[in-house]
Amino acid sequence: MSTDERATVSLPVRNDADLMTVRQRVRTLAQELGFGLVQQTKLVTAASELARNTLIHGGGGSVTVDAVSDAQGRDGLTLTFRDEGSGITDVDRALRDGYSTAGGLGMGLSGSKRLVHEFSVDTALGEGTTVSVTLWRGHASHGPR
Protein backbone atom coordinates (compact mmCIF):
# COMPACT_ATOMS: atom_id res chain seq x y z
CA MET A 1 0.00 0.00 0.00
CA SER A 2 1.38 3.41 -0.89
CA THR A 3 0.06 6.86 -0.35
CA ASP A 4 1.55 8.21 -3.58
CA GLU A 5 1.26 11.95 -3.03
CA ARG A 6 -2.51 11.96 -3.05
CA ALA A 7 -5.06 13.64 -0.90
CA THR A 8 -4.48 13.51 2.82
CA VAL A 9 -7.03 15.22 4.98
CA SER A 10 -6.69 15.64 8.71
CA LEU A 11 -9.69 16.46 10.88
CA PRO A 12 -10.10 17.05 14.60
CA VAL A 13 -12.36 14.80 16.65
CA ARG A 14 -13.04 16.94 19.71
CA ASN A 15 -16.80 17.29 19.94
CA ASP A 16 -20.20 16.33 18.63
CA ALA A 17 -20.01 18.77 15.72
CA ASP A 18 -16.69 17.27 14.63
CA LEU A 19 -18.40 13.90 14.21
CA MET A 20 -20.74 15.44 11.64
CA THR A 21 -17.84 17.07 9.81
CA VAL A 22 -15.96 13.76 9.71
CA ARG A 23 -19.00 11.98 8.26
CA GLN A 24 -19.53 14.66 5.63
CA ARG A 25 -15.88 14.80 4.56
CA VAL A 26 -15.53 11.03 4.36
CA ARG A 27 -18.71 10.88 2.28
CA THR A 28 -17.41 13.55 -0.12
CA LEU A 29 -13.98 11.92 -0.48
CA ALA A 30 -15.52 8.49 -1.10
CA GLN A 31 -17.79 10.01 -3.75
CA GLU A 32 -14.86 11.71 -5.42
CA LEU A 33 -12.97 8.46 -5.53
CA GLY A 34 -15.92 6.77 -7.26
CA PHE A 35 -17.10 4.56 -4.41
CA GLY A 36 -20.59 3.15 -4.94
CA LEU A 37 -23.43 4.19 -2.66
CA VAL A 38 -23.35 1.09 -0.45
CA GLN A 39 -19.59 1.40 -0.03
CA GLN A 40 -19.88 5.11 0.75
CA THR A 41 -22.48 4.33 3.40
CA LYS A 42 -20.36 1.57 4.94
CA LEU A 43 -17.29 3.77 5.13
CA VAL A 44 -19.18 6.76 6.53
CA THR A 45 -20.87 4.53 9.13
CA ALA A 46 -17.53 2.99 10.15
CA ALA A 47 -16.06 6.51 10.35
CA SER A 48 -18.92 7.62 12.60
CA GLU A 49 -18.47 4.64 14.95
CA LEU A 50 -14.71 5.04 15.18
CA ALA A 51 -14.78 8.82 15.54
CA ARG A 52 -17.25 8.44 18.38
CA ASN A 53 -14.90 5.94 20.04
CA THR A 54 -12.06 8.45 19.68
CA LEU A 55 -14.25 11.07 21.33
CA ILE A 56 -15.82 9.00 24.11
CA HIS A 57 -13.11 6.49 24.99
CA GLY A 58 -10.04 8.40 23.82
CA GLY A 59 -11.05 11.80 25.14
CA GLY A 60 -10.79 13.27 21.65
CA GLY A 61 -8.15 13.11 18.97
CA SER A 62 -7.99 13.30 15.22
CA VAL A 63 -8.62 11.39 12.03
CA THR A 64 -6.60 11.43 8.84
CA VAL A 65 -8.08 10.32 5.55
CA ASP A 66 -5.67 9.08 2.89
CA ALA A 67 -6.38 8.12 -0.69
CA VAL A 68 -4.31 4.97 -1.23
CA SER A 69 -3.67 2.40 -3.93
CA ASP A 70 -2.21 -1.08 -3.75
CA ALA A 71 0.10 -3.13 -6.01
CA GLN A 72 -2.88 -4.29 -8.07
CA GLY A 73 -3.80 -0.69 -8.78
CA ARG A 74 -6.90 -0.73 -6.59
CA ASP A 75 -7.90 2.61 -5.16
CA GLY A 76 -9.05 2.93 -1.62
CA LEU A 77 -9.46 5.19 1.36
CA THR A 78 -7.64 4.69 4.64
CA LEU A 79 -9.01 6.33 7.77
CA THR A 80 -6.71 6.57 10.77
CA PHE A 81 -8.17 7.58 14.12
CA ARG A 82 -5.73 8.63 16.81
CA ASP A 83 -6.24 9.51 20.44
CA GLU A 84 -4.02 9.89 23.47
CA GLY A 85 -6.47 8.39 25.90
CA SER A 86 -6.02 5.55 28.36
CA GLY A 87 -5.74 2.85 25.70
CA ILE A 88 -7.70 -0.38 25.39
CA THR A 89 -7.05 -2.95 28.14
CA ASP A 90 -8.17 -6.01 26.18
CA VAL A 91 -8.43 -5.51 22.41
CA ASP A 92 -9.87 -9.00 21.76
CA ARG A 93 -12.62 -8.30 24.24
CA ALA A 94 -13.23 -4.81 22.84
CA LEU A 95 -13.70 -6.38 19.41
CA ARG A 96 -16.40 -8.72 20.65
CA ASP A 97 -19.99 -7.97 19.66
CA GLY A 98 -21.96 -6.48 22.50
CA TYR A 99 -19.00 -5.60 24.68
CA SER A 100 -19.27 -2.02 25.91
CA THR A 101 -17.66 -0.02 28.67
CA ALA A 102 -19.67 3.11 27.91
CA GLY A 103 -23.19 1.72 28.07
CA GLY A 104 -23.53 1.62 24.30
CA LEU A 105 -24.63 -1.24 22.12
CA GLY A 106 -21.07 -2.52 21.97
CA MET A 107 -21.22 -2.79 18.20
CA GLY A 108 -19.04 0.18 17.27
CA LEU A 109 -15.62 -1.44 17.05
CA SER A 110 -16.69 -4.98 16.16
CA GLY A 111 -19.29 -3.76 13.66
CA SER A 112 -16.90 -1.31 11.99
CA LYS A 113 -14.48 -4.15 11.39
CA ARG A 114 -17.13 -5.92 9.32
CA LEU A 115 -17.79 -2.82 7.20
CA VAL A 116 -14.24 -2.44 5.88
CA HIS A 117 -11.61 -4.61 4.18
CA GLU A 118 -8.67 -3.87 6.44
CA PHE A 119 -8.73 -3.10 10.11
CA SER A 120 -5.99 -2.67 12.67
CA VAL A 121 -5.82 -1.49 16.27
CA ASP A 122 -2.65 -0.25 17.90
CA THR A 123 -3.04 0.58 21.54
CA ALA A 124 -0.86 1.05 24.61
CA LEU A 125 -2.17 1.55 28.12
CA GLY A 126 -1.86 5.16 29.14
CA GLU A 127 -0.60 6.23 25.73
CA GLY A 128 -3.58 6.07 23.47
CA THR A 129 -5.10 4.17 20.61
CA THR A 130 -4.76 4.25 16.83
CA VAL A 131 -7.39 2.51 14.73
CA SER A 132 -6.78 2.27 11.01
CA VAL A 133 -9.30 1.03 8.44
CA THR A 134 -9.20 0.74 4.65
CA LEU A 135 -11.99 0.18 2.15
CA TRP A 136 -11.06 -0.62 -1.43
CA ARG A 137 -13.27 0.61 -4.22
CA GLY A 138 -15.53 -1.91 -5.92
CA HIS A 139 -14.43 -4.84 -3.79
CA ALA A 140 -17.54 -5.27 -1.70
CA SER A 141 -19.39 -8.54 -1.61
CA HIS A 142 -22.52 -6.57 -2.45
CA GLY A 143 -21.13 -5.38 -5.78
CA PRO A 144 -19.62 -2.16 -6.91
CA ARG A 145 -22.63 -0.04 -5.96
Next chain:
Amino acid sequence: MQPGASSVPVLDLGGILLISIQGELPDDAAVDLRTDVTLAVSETGARGVIIDISGLDMVDSFLARVLAEVAASARLLAAQAVLVGMRPSVAITLVELGLALPGLETSRTVIEAASRFGVEIRDRGDQPAARGTDRTPT
Protein backbone atom coordinates in the same frame (compact mmCIF):
# COMPACT_ATOMS: atom_id res chain seq x y z
CA MET B 1 -47.68 20.90 19.67
CA GLN B 2 -44.90 22.90 21.21
CA PRO B 3 -41.56 22.24 19.63
CA GLY B 4 -39.39 20.27 22.02
CA ALA B 5 -35.70 20.49 22.72
CA SER B 6 -34.69 18.59 19.61
CA SER B 7 -34.72 20.21 16.20
CA VAL B 8 -36.97 17.52 14.80
CA PRO B 9 -40.69 18.40 14.72
CA VAL B 10 -43.14 15.90 16.18
CA LEU B 11 -46.43 16.20 14.27
CA ASP B 12 -49.73 15.08 15.75
CA LEU B 13 -51.83 13.54 12.98
CA GLY B 14 -54.72 12.73 15.30
CA GLY B 15 -54.02 9.54 17.17
CA ILE B 16 -50.61 9.04 15.65
CA LEU B 17 -47.40 11.03 15.73
CA LEU B 18 -45.22 11.63 12.70
CA ILE B 19 -41.53 12.30 13.11
CA SER B 20 -39.62 12.97 9.93
CA ILE B 21 -35.87 13.09 10.41
CA GLN B 22 -34.41 15.23 7.67
CA GLY B 23 -30.70 15.05 7.17
CA GLU B 24 -28.01 14.61 9.73
CA LEU B 25 -28.83 14.59 13.39
CA PRO B 26 -26.25 15.62 15.99
CA ASP B 27 -25.99 13.19 18.92
CA ASP B 28 -27.57 15.56 21.44
CA ALA B 29 -30.52 16.23 19.12
CA ALA B 30 -31.06 12.48 18.81
CA VAL B 31 -31.18 12.15 22.58
CA ASP B 32 -33.56 15.12 22.85
CA LEU B 33 -35.77 13.50 20.25
CA ARG B 34 -36.23 10.47 22.49
CA THR B 35 -37.53 12.72 25.27
CA ASP B 36 -39.70 14.79 22.92
CA VAL B 37 -41.38 11.75 21.43
CA THR B 38 -42.00 10.10 24.77
CA LEU B 39 -43.58 13.26 26.20
CA ALA B 40 -45.63 13.75 23.04
CA VAL B 41 -47.01 10.21 23.26
CA SER B 42 -48.00 10.84 26.84
CA GLU B 43 -49.59 14.24 26.12
CA THR B 44 -51.52 13.22 23.03
CA GLY B 45 -52.34 9.64 23.95
CA ALA B 46 -51.15 8.62 20.51
CA ARG B 47 -51.34 4.92 19.65
CA GLY B 48 -48.76 5.05 16.94
CA VAL B 49 -45.43 6.77 16.33
CA ILE B 50 -44.23 6.87 12.74
CA ILE B 51 -40.55 7.63 12.32
CA ASP B 52 -39.64 8.56 8.76
CA ILE B 53 -35.92 8.18 8.11
CA SER B 54 -36.00 8.47 4.30
CA GLY B 55 -33.92 11.64 4.67
CA LEU B 56 -31.04 9.83 6.40
CA ASP B 57 -28.08 8.63 4.35
CA MET B 58 -26.50 6.95 7.37
CA VAL B 59 -27.64 5.32 10.62
CA ASP B 60 -24.85 4.37 13.01
CA SER B 61 -25.09 2.38 16.25
CA PHE B 62 -25.74 5.52 18.29
CA LEU B 63 -28.75 6.58 16.25
CA ALA B 64 -29.93 2.95 15.96
CA ARG B 65 -29.91 2.77 19.74
CA VAL B 66 -31.88 6.03 20.04
CA LEU B 67 -34.47 4.73 17.55
CA ALA B 68 -34.77 1.46 19.49
CA GLU B 69 -35.16 3.40 22.73
CA VAL B 70 -37.85 5.65 21.26
CA ALA B 71 -39.74 2.49 20.29
CA ALA B 72 -39.24 0.94 23.72
CA SER B 73 -40.46 4.07 25.54
CA ALA B 74 -43.45 4.32 23.23
CA ARG B 75 -44.33 0.69 23.85
CA LEU B 76 -44.30 1.21 27.62
CA LEU B 77 -46.84 3.99 27.06
CA ALA B 78 -48.98 1.62 24.95
CA ALA B 79 -48.01 3.15 21.62
CA GLN B 80 -46.30 1.40 18.78
CA ALA B 81 -43.41 2.86 16.82
CA VAL B 82 -43.04 2.13 13.13
CA LEU B 83 -39.89 2.91 11.20
CA VAL B 84 -40.44 4.05 7.64
CA GLY B 85 -38.33 4.79 4.60
CA MET B 86 -34.93 3.30 5.35
CA ARG B 87 -32.70 3.50 2.30
CA PRO B 88 -31.38 0.20 0.94
CA SER B 89 -27.75 1.20 1.44
CA VAL B 90 -28.50 2.04 5.07
CA ALA B 91 -30.27 -1.31 5.57
CA ILE B 92 -27.31 -3.27 4.13
CA THR B 93 -24.87 -1.36 6.33
CA LEU B 94 -26.92 -1.73 9.52
CA VAL B 95 -27.28 -5.49 9.08
CA GLU B 96 -23.55 -5.85 8.43
CA LEU B 97 -22.84 -3.70 11.46
CA GLY B 98 -24.84 -6.27 13.44
CA LEU B 99 -27.86 -4.07 14.11
CA ALA B 100 -30.90 -5.52 12.39
CA LEU B 101 -33.14 -3.76 14.95
CA PRO B 102 -35.44 -6.73 15.57
CA GLY B 103 -37.61 -4.81 18.02
CA LEU B 104 -38.60 -2.16 15.51
CA GLU B 105 -41.67 -2.47 13.33
CA THR B 106 -41.23 -1.24 9.76
CA SER B 107 -43.48 -0.07 6.95
CA ARG B 108 -42.71 0.98 3.42
CA THR B 109 -44.40 4.34 3.43
CA VAL B 110 -45.90 6.78 5.90
CA ILE B 111 -49.31 6.08 4.33
CA GLU B 112 -48.94 2.35 4.91
CA ALA B 113 -47.73 2.91 8.47
CA ALA B 114 -50.65 5.26 9.25
CA SER B 115 -53.15 2.73 7.91
CA ARG B 116 -51.95 0.25 10.58
CA PHE B 117 -53.49 2.59 13.11
CA GLY B 118 -56.64 3.19 11.10
CA VAL B 119 -55.54 6.65 9.96
CA GLU B 120 -55.99 7.32 6.30
CA ILE B 121 -53.58 9.68 4.61
CA ARG B 122 -54.64 10.44 1.07
CA ASP B 123 -51.88 10.46 -1.48
CA ARG B 124 -52.79 13.28 -3.84
CA GLY B 125 -50.12 12.17 -6.21
CA ASP B 126 -48.47 15.56 -6.46
CA GLN B 127 -45.86 14.67 -3.89
CA PRO B 128 -43.90 11.46 -3.82
CA ALA B 129 -44.58 9.42 -0.69
CA ALA B 130 -41.59 9.30 1.62
CA ARG B 131 -39.95 6.05 0.78
CA GLY B 132 -36.35 5.22 1.30
CA THR B 133 -34.48 5.11 -1.94
CA ASP B 134 -30.83 5.68 -2.47
CA ARG B 135 -31.83 8.41 -4.88
CA THR B 136 -33.64 10.46 -2.28
CA PRO B 137 -31.85 13.81 -2.19
CA THR B 138 -30.14 14.44 1.11
